[in-house]
Amino acid sequence: MGVKVGIEPRPAEYQARESTSPSHHGAHTHTRSGSWLRGATVVLASPQESVAGIRGHITGKFARLKKALDEDEKEALQRVAVKERELLSRIDEDIARHKREIGELQVAAARLRTLQHERDSLAFLQGHLEETRRREIPKESAPPPPTSLDSTTIRSLERAMRRLLxxxxxxxxxxxxxxxxxxxxxxxxxxxxxxxxxxxxxxxxxxxxxxxxxxxxxxxxxxxxxxxxxxxxxxxxxxxxxxxxxxxxxxxxxxxxxxxxxxxxxxxxxxxxxxxxxxxxxxxxxxxxxxxxxxxxxxxxxxxxxxxxxxxxxxxxxxxxxxxxxxxxxxxxxxxxxxxxxxxxxxxx
Missing domain, CATH: 2.60.120.920 (SPRY domain)
Structure with missing residues (x-):
């Protein structure tokens, strides 16, 4: 089924009119300040309203805007804080892992220093190979720390921005x-x-x-x-x-x-x-x-x-x-x- 691009009006209801001159729409250009000034003029012309009413309307509008901005700022900061904690936790884990590896290397070096004094060269070589194999055992590498916010956080921030439109x-x-x-x-x-x-x-x-x-x-x-x-x-x-x-x-x-x-x-x-x-x-x-x-x-x-x-x-x-x-x-x-x-x-x- 194709998508319609318009509905043909009934001929009796929509009859084209003849015209010999081109049309041009000359409506005014909107500006935010112009809109507020026009609103103020209408209010002042009404005996039921006052300048205080205009001030209250403007104050209320900006109060709602500030509240929405505060809520979105709080949500964004909370998400950034969560990512910060995750990153710091990964860094702490990496530091602990590297400390363990340093400790193991120090123990291995001490063993090799002991073996080098052995008169039996075969025992020294066997000990050296054992330490080498131990160091070659693959260890699970820690995931790299995130360098930016993930897509979920970005989408959330985009939704927050759209809410402000x-x-x-x-x-x-x-x-x-x-x-x-x-x-x-x-x-x-x-x-x-x-x-x-x-x-x-x-x-x-x-x-x-x-x-x-x-x-x-x-x-x-x-x-x-x-x-x-x-x-x-x-x-x-x-x-x-x-x-x-x-x-x-x-x-x-x-x-x-x-x-x-x-x-x-x-x-x-x-x-x-x-x-x-x-x-x-x-x-x-x-x-x-x-x-x-x-x-x-x-x-x-x-x-x-x-x-x-x-x-x-x-x-x-x-x-x-x-x-x-x-x-x-x-x-x-x-x-x-x-x-x-x-x-x-x-x-x-």
Whole structure:
């Protein structure tokens, strides 16, 4: 059974619209400081909130981050301490073994000194050969001391680092209603999108996908590291990924579809079958436990886009690419998916 790269929408629901002008998505570039300032502006505009509330929110977030870092530091130091004790134990054993060998050599040398005074040269030679054979008996050599942490410890440290992604780089992008297909229903908080059989009556916009049930987020990333999560547990089919703002919006061609051209990358869920798409190339993934949430980590400067099972932070796939334009989080929706709010990451996990 082949892996689908998308579901053809019903003609009655998704009719391509004619357009003579190319589309370009001009959403703003996200920065961490800009996000906090916008949040502060909203809070100050509400009479129920205060500066104290903002301070408490920031303090709480950094307290959770510090707690997670302290726990991971403690775990890492404990593992290093265990390795240190193992290494010291092996060194002590080697020292004791070498002391025994030195003692045996000293005894053998004393015997030979005694034999050399024997007038019977045959007795001396026999004694010398006996000592030589005793020294030639192979002894079990001690294993070399470890020069680095073992693979289990390294994997544990990598898992600990992945756990910090939501706390350190967590983002909560919101959907751009000007980009969403007209039959996609978007929640008031701009994070849940559901495929609907009813047109939403949105006005024509050059950024709107005319055919495919897709939407991009308003936020774009052109530097730094960013992490967000999408709840895919209640949908049979969807795609989670990123795209340049220059992705075409009109028509049914592959150039408009997430993952089918060189301007977008995505992870696809088709029931319990997972794959990744870029440039029209589909790569099937082995996912023993289908994730309820998909985590997306973008390191724009390093050219790294990684997908994780956010339930366990197990890695699913990574793209290595030199990015040349700002990237927008994007979704292809078969049923309903939700972008998670990671502003209180530790409390939601």
């Amino acid at each position: 939501p706390l350190v780089y967590g983002r909560s992008p919101t959907l751009d209603t000007n980009s969403s297909h007209d039959r996609l229903q978007i929640s008031s908080d701009l994070r849940t999108v559901t495929q609907s059989g009813v047109p939403q009556g949105r006005p024509h916009h050059p950024h709107r996908f005319a055919c495919w049930p897709q939407a991009l987020c308003s936020e774009s990333f052109s530097s730094g590291q960013h992490y967000w999560e999408v709840d895919v547990g209640s949908t049979r089919q969807c795609q989670v990924g990123v795209a340049y703002g220059t992705i075409p919006r009109r028509g049914r061609g592959a150039e408009c579809h997430l993952g089918l051209s060189d301007v977008s990358w995505c992870l696809q869920k088709d029931d319990d079958i997972f794959s990744v798409l870029h440039g029209g190339v589909v790569t099937a993934l082995s996912v023993p436990q289908p994730p309820r949430r998909v985590g997306v980590h973008l390191d724009w400067d390093a050219g790294l886009l990684s997908f994780y099972s956010a339930d366990s932070m197990a890695p699913l796939h990574s793209f290595h690419q030199t990015f040349t334009q700002p990237l927008h989080p994007g979704l292809w929706v078969g049923d309903s998916v939700r972008i998670m709010d990671l502003s209180g990451a530790s409390s939601e996990r």
